[in-house]
Amino acid sequence: MVVVMKKNANENQISRVLFKIEALGSKAHLSRGNIRTIIGVVGDNSNIEPGVFESLDGVERVVPLLGPFKLASRDFRKENSSFSIDGSQIGGKKIIMIAGPCAVESREQLIEAALAVKKAGAVALRGGAFKPRTSPYSFQGLGEEGLKILAEARDIVGLAIVTEVIAPEQVSLVAQYADVLQVGSRNMQNYALLNAVGESHKPVLLKRGLSSTIEEFLNAAEYILSHNNPRVILCERGIRTFETYTRNTLDINAIPVLKSLSHLPVVVDPSHGTGKREYVAAVSRAAIAAGADGLIVEVHPDPENALSDGAQSLRPQEFENLMAELRPVAEAVGRYL
Amino acid sequence: MVVVMKKNANENQISRVLFKIEALGSKAHLSRGNIRTIIGVVGDNSNIEPGVFESLDGVERVVPLLGPFKLASRDFRKENSSFSIDGSQIGGKKIIMIAGPCAVESREQLIEAALAVKKAGAVALRGGAFKPRTSPYSFQGLGEEGLKILAEARDIVGLAIVTEVIAPEQVSLVAQYADVLQVGSRNMQNYALLNAVGESHKPVLLKRGLSSTIEEFLNAAEYILSHNNPRVILCERGIRTFETYTRNTLDINAIPVLKSLSHLPVVVDPSHGTGKREYVAAVSRAAIAAGADGLIVEVHPDPENALSDGAQSLRPQEFENLMAELRPVAEAVGRYL
Amino acid sequence: MVVVMKKNANENQISRVLFKIEALGSKAHLSRGNIRTIIGVVGDNSNIEPGVFESLDGVERVVPLLGPFKLASRDFRKENSSFSIDGSQIGGKKIIMIAGPCAVESREQLIEAALAVKKAGAVALRGGAFKPRTSPYSFQGLGEEGLKILAEARDIVGLAIVTEVIAPEQVSLVAQYADVLQVGSRNMQNYALLNAVGESHKPVLLKRGLSSTIEEFLNAAEYILSHNNPRVILCERGIRTFETYTRNTLDINAIPVLKSLSHLPVVVDPSHGTGKREYVAAVSRAAIAAGADGLIVEVHPDPENALSDGAQSLRPQEFENLMAELRPVAEAVGRYL
Amino acid sequence: MVVVMKKNANENQISRVLFKIEALGSKAHLSRGNIRTIIGVVGDNSNIEPGVFESLDGVERVVPLLGPFKLASRDFRKENSSFSIDGSQIGGKKIIMIAGPCAVESREQLIEAALAVKKAGAVALRGGAFKPRTSPYSFQGLGEEGLKILAEARDIVGLAIVTEVIAPEQVSLVAQYADVLQVGSRNMQNYALLNAVGESHKPVLLKRGLSSTIEEFLNAAEYILSHNNPRVILCERGIRTFETYTRNTLDINAIPVLKSLSHLPVVVDPSHGTGKREYVAAVSRAAIAAGADGLIVEVHPDPENALSDGAQSLRPQEFENLMAELRPVAEAVGRYL
Numbered sequence A, B, C, D: 001m002v003v004v005m006k007k008n009a010n011e012n013q014i015s016r017v018l019f020k021i022e023a024l025g026s027k028a029h030l031s032r033g034n035i036r037t038i039i040g041v042v043g044d045n046s047n048i049e050p051g052v053f054e055s056l057d058g059v060e061r062v063v064p065l066l067g068p069f070k071l072a073s074r075d076f077r078k079e080n081s082s083f084s085i086d087g088s089q090i091g092g093k094k095i096i097m098i099a100g101p102c103a104v105e106s107r108e109q110l111i112e113a114a115l116a117v118k119k120a121g122a123v124a125l126r127g128g129a130f131k132p133r134t135s136p137y138s139f140q141g142l143g144e145e146g147l148k149i150l151a152e153a154r155d156i157v158g159l160a161i162v163t164e165v166i167a168p169e170q171v172s173l174v175a176q177y178a179d180v181l182q183v184g185s186r187n188m189q190n191y192a193l194l195n196a197v198g199e200s201h202k203p204v205l206l207k208r209g210l211s212s213t214i215e216e217f218l219n220a221a222e223y224i225l226s227h228n229n230p231r232v233i234l235c236e237r238g239i240r241t242f243e244t245y246t247r248n249t250l251d252i253n254a255i256p257v258l259k260s261l262s263h264l265p266v267v268v269d270p271s272h273g274t275g276k277r278e279y280v281a282a283v284s285r286a287a288i289a290a291g292a293d294g295l296i297v298e299v300h301p302d303p304e305n306a307l308s309d310g311a312q313s314l315r316p317q318e319f320e321n322l323m324a325e326l327r328p329v330a331e332a333v334g335r336y337l
Helices: A009-025 A107-120 A144-157 A168-177 A191-200 A214-225 A254-261 A270-276 A277-289 A317-330 B012-021 B107-120 B144-157 B167-178 B191-200 B212-223 B255-261 B271-276 B275-291 B316-332 C011-023 C106-121 C143-155 C167-176 C191-201 C213-225 C254-261 C269-272 C276-291 C316-332 D011-023 D105-121 D144-157 D168-177 D189-198 D212-226 D254-261 D268-275 D275-291 D314-331
Strands: A004-005 A027-030 A037-042 A059-063 A084-087 A089-090 A096-100 A124-126 A160-166 A180-183 A206-209 A230-236 A266-268 A294-298 B002-005 B029-030 B035-042 B059-063 B083-085 B088-090 B096-100 B123-126 B160-164 B180-181 B202-205 B233-237 B266-270 B294-298 C004-005 C029-032 C037-042 C060-063 C082-083 C087-091 C097-100 C124-126 C160-164 C178-185 C203-206 C232-236 C266-269 C295-299 D002-005 D027-032 D036-040 D059-063 D084-085 D088-090 D096-100 D122-124 D160-164 D180-183 D204-207 D232-236 D266-268 D294-298
Touching: A004 A009, A004 C004, A009 A027, A009 A037, A037 C037, A096 A107, A096 B167, A107 A124, A107 A144, A107 A317, A124 A144, A144 A160, A144 A168, A160 A168, A168 A180, A168 A191, A168 B167, A180 A191, A191 A206, A191 A214, A191 D294, A206 A214, A214 A230, A214 A254, A230 A254, A254 A277, A254 D275, A266 A277, A270 A277, A270 A294, A277 A317, A277 C178, A277 D254, A277 D275, A294 B266, A294 D254, B002 B012, B002 D002, B012 B035, B035 D036, B096 B107, B107 B123, B107 B144, B107 B316, B107 C167, B123 B144, B123 C087, B123 D096, B144 B160, B144 B167, B160 B167, B167 B180, B167 D027, B180 B191, B191 B202, B191 B212, B202 B212, B212 B255, B212 C106, B233 B255, B255 B266, B255 C276, B266 B275, B271 B275, B271 B294, B275 B294, B275 B316, B275 C254, B275 C276, B294 B316, C004 C011, C011 C029, C011 C037, C011 C160, C097 C106, C106 C124, C106 C143, C106 C316, C106 D144, C106 D294, C124 C143, C143 C160, C143 C167, C143 D122, C160 C167, C167 C178, C167 C191, C167 D168, C178 C191, C191 C203, C203 C213, C213 C232, C213 C254, C254 C266, C254 C276, C266 C276, C269 C276, C276 C295, C276 C316, C295 C316, D002 D011, D011 D027, D011 D036, D027 D160, D096 D105, D105 D122, D105 D144, D105 D314, D122 D144, D144 D160, D144 D168, D160 D168, D168 D180, D168 D189, D180 D189, D189 D204, D189 D212, D204 D212, D212 D254, D232 D254, D254 D275, D266 D275, D268 D275, D268 D294, D275 D294, D275 D314, D294 D314
Parallel strands: A096 A124, A096 A294, A124 A160, A160 A180, A180 A206, A206 A230, A230 A266, A266 A294, B096 B123, B096 B294, B123 B160, B160 B180, B180 B202, B202 B233, B233 B266, B266 B294, C097 C124, C097 C295, C124 C160, C160 C178, C178 C203, C203 C232, C232 C266, C266 C295, D096 D122, D096 D294, D122 D160, D160 D180, D180 D204, D204 D232, D232 D266, D266 D294
Antiparallel strands: A004 A037, A004 A059, A027 A037, A027 C029, A084 A089, B002 B035, B002 B059, B029 B035, B029 D027, B083 B088, C004 C037, C004 C060, C029 C037, C082 C087, D002 D036, D002 D059, D027 D036, D084 D088
């Protein structure tokens, strides 16, 4: 951390900062210029809040260093994390395809989707049983009934199940049925939920919040990791910007940035990242070219009648075409699907 | 809802949209231009998802009308909602001041803060016992111990208590101690929590999410209202933008917009809205001038030693000065403190 | 400037940074921690680009200090700048009201607007003769004909003229007719234009760019000031954010921030800041309460037939009502209209 | 355009809207619901401002249809535009690489960069002679001297020259030396400049503004096209968002969106899009995978001593490696470098 003093800061103010740094168990390094004084806070200061110094008189700003996530960082673990999701290894050479409808709507719909995505090459099935919706009057998902349908699809089709959990008290229920627990964007900083999925010891697919910085994203992962649950998958799904032509702005930069700051696997959601079916293929190709370890794609047997997200869902044939398009791109970057 | 067809949409595609509208129980009004066809969806379509049409071929875009919040809207209730918080009426002529530290740190700290803000004219005391923090390694609040200290402060000083609840299973515990349950920004779309505070029948102070639109904000309020809990206070606390000199960008426009779209009382948090103590007074004056029904301000007896948010907390004397500055502004807009 | 080295930076990399700092004529202060090394760059380094260090290996990030604007800063001039616009002093106790239509459309329209705003208490008339428009097919303004109408309105009504200039080669023409040259948001970083208005020695009303930081805004002012033109008025007019219910998000924080960082007068444009007539009054009151030195408000005798910005233009009677509302707010903060 | 009336709009208000539509030469289609009335504006209304209706009483909002760009749209021209830049065809199967330093600093620097990028496979050389800089005290470019050096590099090395023009009066000068005129992000809505480059009949590389929507971007292109200059290249270079870890957020979605809305070629600038050398390769691969027609990459023989943008400039060897990485990706999407 670096404390930058105001141009007109006086000796008393500087002394208070130095005193405070030592009181907190760190060491101060003073740089006096003829215009301004800068104070470095040296030592392990990951527990010190920048606000401690910002509130002192004479301080212009405090520059925190990136962090304080630790377990999520490349410094903690140099090599890529790689782990199995029901037999498929994520974080290795193979690019993992997770596909399926936004919401579980019926047994027929889900099994049909599952068969289609399995045939095309997906290794996991997505589908929401508990749906967080902007309006209380929208379809909220089938609940446990939906989880049972997901489990049946797994048995019949042979795909790992990825499904969302939206409240801490649901975690044990959802964990009975799911192979991977998904934490959605709106809950990225729902700490009670992060703690609960951390305790579950199931793999967790953590979606980046709509307006979360990369640093906040890694700190959210740290919550899960700090409960000795190392199997966290980071999911970039688009951020909120001023551009409204697409539903979100997929942050393609985040892929190499996350891979350099963290050892965790990174998947990309091109469906929410664009919000429109016609742009999913181009952005999927881009994500793989940029280094993503997998994709999570919305596929629905009948998007025109989907209860949610129809506009961004691929039809089964379109998903098959997508897989065909992605294979050469994966090979071009030394991976395979 | 208005469905705008693509320029080259054919008759089949138009027919499918018309059929769909009727299948959903609404009526379609067709406007054929020589360039483009527009289809109005008439009737109560608040339960229809725009995506239902967006996923149809030939559709360029769907324009949803504002909503679908109902209970939160001015259409539902023309006059301002006004209700009592432990004896003080919010939503009337009096501007309600809620003040206190970010977090309850100790009995001494809280009682000192409570006495100071009471003396200066606040009617409610804020203070967090459960703190949502970006990093798992930061101070997370005193928990139930903090709630007990808050209750003691109420008894000694005579102020209503406003405190945050961060998980559904905590609601009944927090409701035993608090007069107003606060839902924080990061939890604005934590629907399990919104449902739980809706069931509690305590007044709820709902903070706008960091990057939530006004429409999403009112939809979140709708979740609470839909449980027959009409006592919701909307809190504008700054949004996330590209500007980093201040911690957030206080959306001053949101005050008149919320007052025109909704009957619910609106309070403003100038502490989070700016992030810097020195700007709190100017923005507080602005909020009252723009029509806010109250303010929630961070005050700490010793900000230099605060465990969180010290930089944006006023000292007791500064809060007293603020109150003196605000009185004439309130009078200038026909209100009083 | 502070150079933060990567955790694993080696001695060679640190030496290169130290060498570079000295080669640029500054002094380095080294803070070695057991985790990380921080290097303060001390001395007047306002001409050094942060990129010079960012490109060196082993550097994690470079923290530039606010600046490098100088002439625009409070350090350069402690007291508020105040100067006359055709007899009215801006930057003093009086709050300056600038009002008029978005565009000059005709002699009748402008004179009618001018008479109305003068009667209500405005001291300057706004009106665009050259209009920057998103589409090449929109009305682009009357050009020099519009300037002549503005000059006539000044003669008849007795108001200072504020009008926009959109290209460097127009500056001398516009300066013949206008009392204040306006540089619009889209041109805030049109440096050729900033240089040209700097050379003109007319007062300049500089609008903040749609997505410009406060620092970039002050640097744009610095361009003008560096040509020995000290009469710059800063205009906050709303920034672009994710919120679309209002046309822009007026950055109310920017008022106290600009007043603390700079000595220049600050005016606010509530018309563009909200985009909707019905919110102009609330935001105008807020701007004055927050410390603005003036307002620039769109007023049109017949907004329904305005060629541009009708939705955000007040009718003459509404402007008169606004003035009446603003007077007590101005008094509440020790100013007058 | 669709005019949505307020719920409580009365007959008079509806009539005024209908009258207005006809007065403007369009036709109105009325959809009356039991809750709300919607009015479609049918016919070629690309010259009608939405504000004309927004300012009428009883109107809730006006929904403009995308546009009004015409010459830039796919409707105007179905097939991709493709044209030659000094012998290389842009917009065809070949992906065009434009590379070189941010600024021309010296003859030696530029020739060295030119030789390196030519050898690696670039077809055009970038380099700024006139540099728009945030601060007036930063290096502003070598001016005409820089143009001469660029021309010499073209003669010696045999690369087309792409260089920025920042003021209308410079256009004829720059056009004497350059093969492609670049309009920078800060000038995307500098209409005097757009008109001037439109008149020049040189190919124009138009960079998207820092916070411009895709629609505004295409409207800016329309300004150039409307002067009968059809050779416009659209350049996505990252937008401004809340994320600060990277310099900008490259909008990867914009590539397929621009390709679907417009026939113009699209290039991507991964250097400004990320701001950090280490992320340029990943994002370059992504851009090509997403369908970009070319890249513009900053390459500097000695980035540590670059006068600007050193941190995001590749060294010559890194550029050569990048080219090697990109070739298989281009092939994977049916293109070549």
